[in-house]
Amino acid sequence: MSTDHSGIVYLQNDWGVDLAQLTIRHRRSNDPDKQEEQTFYNVVAGDSVGPMAITYTTGAGSPFDYWWVKFVTQNGSTFDCKDNFYCSISSDDDGRVMLRLDGSDSELYVSFSSSSGCSVGISQIEG
Template identity: 35%
Template structure:
């Protein structure tokens, strides 16, 4: 499997209203490329980077960018559905994608493409 031809840094923002623990983010481009990162503990209002999302751009390479987040808070474990996706395009290359965790919601905001949202569910 070849490396993607496009990359964007990823930043996670905690707007949950409390501390998050064991924050883990996954990104996958179609079935071709997988990126996973652990952000550890995040205080409310904290932003953390250190992850990059790889994807393909160019003729014939319009695929889905799947996102997944899981974490623990004082009131249980939370996650989003496994098949949540949006699209990153050539306009997003090398620009930060922001994932904001709020009470009950994950928002993925690419720098140029349309943002997308998914509900968070208590899983334990």
């Protein structure tokens, strides 16, 4: 049996530059009808944004949690990660999720309170 829970997401900007705009999206089953998305503006390097409220599901047959970020630096460069990246919150976690943009290795890191996290590469979008 699966159970829905409320959670919160924060994102740490360790990209190394200020971001003009940053969008965070969370989906269950990568379903647009089961999605939360929030855009933040003027995210200074080293700062965190959030909380963003999400719903996640645990238990037998529960859907994967899919994460996606897109951001624009102050100089106008746009970056994102693939839109089918999943990293699921477990029933052992407290629902608090920390995302971190790491500019030194161009990765998005997803961390949970108890279970193992994940990472995915971030690429510049050609304009």
